[in-house]
Amino acid sequence: MSLHIDFIQFTPWQSLLGGVLIGLAAALLILFKGRIAGISGILGSLMQFTNTPANHFRWRLSFLIGLLSSGFVYGLFAIVPNSQIDANYTTLIVAGLLVGYGTRMASGCTSGHAVCGLSRLSTRSAVATVTFMLFGFLTAFLFFQLI
Amino acid sequence: MQTVFVFFAGLIFGIGLIVSGMSNPLKVIGFLNLFGNWNPSLAFVMLGAIPVSFVGMRWAESRKRTMFDEPLHLPGKTHISKDLVIGSAIFGIGWALAGFCPGPALVAVGLGYLKAIVFVFAMLFGMLIHDRIKRP
Numbered sequence: 001m002s003l004h005i006d007f008i009q010f011t012p013w014q015s016l017l018g019g020v021l022i023g024l025a026a027a028l029l030i031l032f033k034g035r036i037a038g039i040s041g042i043l044g045s046l047m048q049f050t051n052t053p054a055n056h057f058r059w060r061l062s063f064l065i066g067l068l069s070s071g072f073v074y075g076l077f078a079i080v081p082n083s084q085i086d087a088n089y090t091t092l093i094v095a096g097l098l099v100g101y102g103t104r105m106a107s108g109c110t111s112g113h114a115v116c117g118l119s120r121l122s123t124r125s126a127v128a129t130v131t132f133m134l135f136g137f138l139t140a141f142l143f144f145q146l147i
Numbered sequence: 148m149q150t151v152f153v154f155f156a157g158l159i160f161g162i163g164l165i166v167s168g169m170s171n172p173l174k175v176i177g178f179l180n181l182f183g184n185w186n187p188s189l190a191f192v193m194l195g196a197i198p199v200s201f202v203g204m205r206w207a208e209s210r211k212r213t214m215f216d217e218p219l220h221l222p223g224k225t226h227i228s229k230d231l232v233i234g235s236a237i238f239g240i241g242w243a244l245a246g247f248c249p250g251p252a253l254v255a256v257g258l259g260y261l262k263a264i265v266f267v268f269a270m271l272f273g274m275l276i277h278d279r280i281k282r283p
Contacts, residue, residue, distance in 0.1 A: 002182075003181070003182070003185055004183075004184050004185060005184075005185050005186075005187065006177060006184040006185060006186040009173075009174065009177055009184075009186045009188070010186055010187065010188055011168055011188045012187075012188060012191045013191075014166055014167065014168060014188075015166075015167045015168055015188040015189060015190075015191035015192045015195070016167075016191045016192075016194060016195040017166055017167070017195065018162075018163045018164065018165070018166035018167020018168065018169065018192055018195065019163065019167055019191060019192040019193060019194060019195020019196035019197075019199075020163070020195040020196065020199050021159050021160070021162055021163030021166060021167075021195075022159075022160055022163035022164065022167065022192065022195070022196040022200075023163075023195060023196035023197065023198065023199025023200035023201075023203070024159055024163070024199050024203075025156045025157070025158075025159040025160035025163060026156075026160070026196070026199075026200040026203060026204075027199060027200055027202065027203020027204070027206075027207075028152060028155065028156040028159065028203070029153065029156040030203050030204055030207040030213075030219065031203055031206060031207050031213060031214055032149060032152040032153070032156070032213055032214050032215065033149060033152065033153050033156070033213060033215075033217075034207070034212075034213040034217055034218060034219040034220050035220055036220070036221065036222060037156065037160060039248075039249040039250040039253065040249045040274070043249060043270075043271065043274060044274045044278060047271065047274060047275060047278070048278065058150060059149070059150065059153045062150045062151075062153045062154040062157065063153050063154070063156060063157035063160075064157060064253065065154060065157065066153070066154040066155060066156065066157020066158035066159075066160070066161065067157040067158070067160055067161040067250065067253050067254060067257070068157075068161070068253055068254070068256060068257035069158060069161070069257060070157070070158050070159075070160070070161020070162045070164070070165060070254055070257060071161070071165065071170075071254055071255075071257040071258035071259075072257065073158060073162065074161075074162055074165050080165060080258060081165065081168070081170075081171060082171065083170050083171045083172060083173075083255045083258065083260055083263070084171055084172060084173035085172050085173075085245075085246070085247075085255070085260060085262040085263065086172070086173065086176075086246075087172070087244065087245045087246065087262070089262070089265060091244055091245060092245050092262055092265050092266045092269065093265065093266075093269040094241070094244065094269075095241040095242075095244035095245035095247065095266065095269070096241070096245065096247075096252075096265070096266040096267065096268070096269025096270040096272070096273060097241070097269050097270070097272060097273040097276075098237050098238065098240055098241025098244070098273065099238055099241035099242060099245070099247065099248065099249065099252075099266075099270050099273065100241075100269065100270035100271060100272060100273025100274040100275075100276075100277070101234075101237060101273040101274070101276055101277045102234045102235065102236070102237030102238030102239070102240075102241060102273075103234065103238050103248075103249060103274070104234070104273075104274045104277040104278060104281075105230050105233060105234025105237065105238075105277055105281070106230065106231050106232075106233075106234030106235040106237075106238060107222070107224070107230075107231065107234070109238060109248050109249050109250075110242075110248040110249075110250065111160075111248075111249070111250050113235075114193060115193070115196045115197065115200055116200060116204070117222075118193075118197055119196075119197045119198075119200035119201040119203075119204050120201075120204050120208075120221075122222075122225075123225070123227065124224060124225060124226070124227060124231060127227050127231060127232065127235075128231055128232075128234075128235040129235075131231075131232050131235035131236055131239065132235040132236070132238050132239035132242060133239065134236075134239065135235070135236045135237075135238075135239025135240050135243070136179045136239040136240075136242050136243040137179055137181055137243075138239075138243075139179070139239065139240045139242075139243035139244060140176060140179035140180040140181070140183075140243040141180065141181065141182060143243065143244060144176065144180045144183055145180065145182050145183060
């Protein structure tokens with residue numbers, strides 16, 4: 001077993017630039033709204049309808065609308081890169097349930113823990129990030145290498 | 148006005164996900180599958196995001212108020228709970244199976260991918276199940 005690097009798909013500069021934009025967005029949200037850019041938290045909170053004031057929904061919805069329209073806006077300037085989704089529908093449903101349940105249980109996902117949490121030097125977020133990366137690597141090994 | 152800033156934060160976040168390759172599950176799995184044909188690109192996403200976010204967080208936390216003079220809402224939990232670890236493990240498994248985490252899945256929904264829509268419905272359902280059991 002050895003490491004083979006895929007140099008054809010390797011895009012360090014684009015990924016770095018994309019990362020800078022993600023960091024910029026997180027900075028904007030904390031500086032102008034005082035909120036953490038955690039997508040699972042935003043989604044989960046939006047689905048809690050009991051006794052919630054109107055301002056509970058407003059910023060979350062505007063952030064989500066921005067996120068959902070990013071593909072369209074990108075498409076106005078350049079060709080949007082293809083999203084290749086190889087998983088079949090059964091896998092997608094199982095994966096979706098796990099991602100939804102797990103991120104709510106852990107109070108955060110890649111955005112809330114790995115970007116915002118790590119940049120706030122949170123130990124909790126560091127533990128979360130190491131855990132989901134580790135299980136991500138393990139699962140990919142079991143599912144794509146062994147089966 | 149504030150809502151416009153928040154909208155642009157969401158928009159820039161999404162464009163960042165597209166530019167970085169996070170919205171392409173093939174690339175995400177290419178990163179997580181260390182012993183396949185490994186694609187290290189996604190490590191560079193964190194490398195780009197964290198320093199910029201760090202400056203924003205530091206600035207906001209030193210000001211203690213937003214640019215619109217409102218209080219910050221920062222997570223206060225510090226306890227490393229069982230839920231944090233088990234939840235992250237469950238998330239990691241799902242993330243590797245489909246190659247989607249919540250943000251990029253929403254971007255792909257915006258791009259009209261049927262498979263992303265199915266994933267997001269299952270994800271929202273998973274969130275609801277958790278919140279019904281744990282936070283009734």
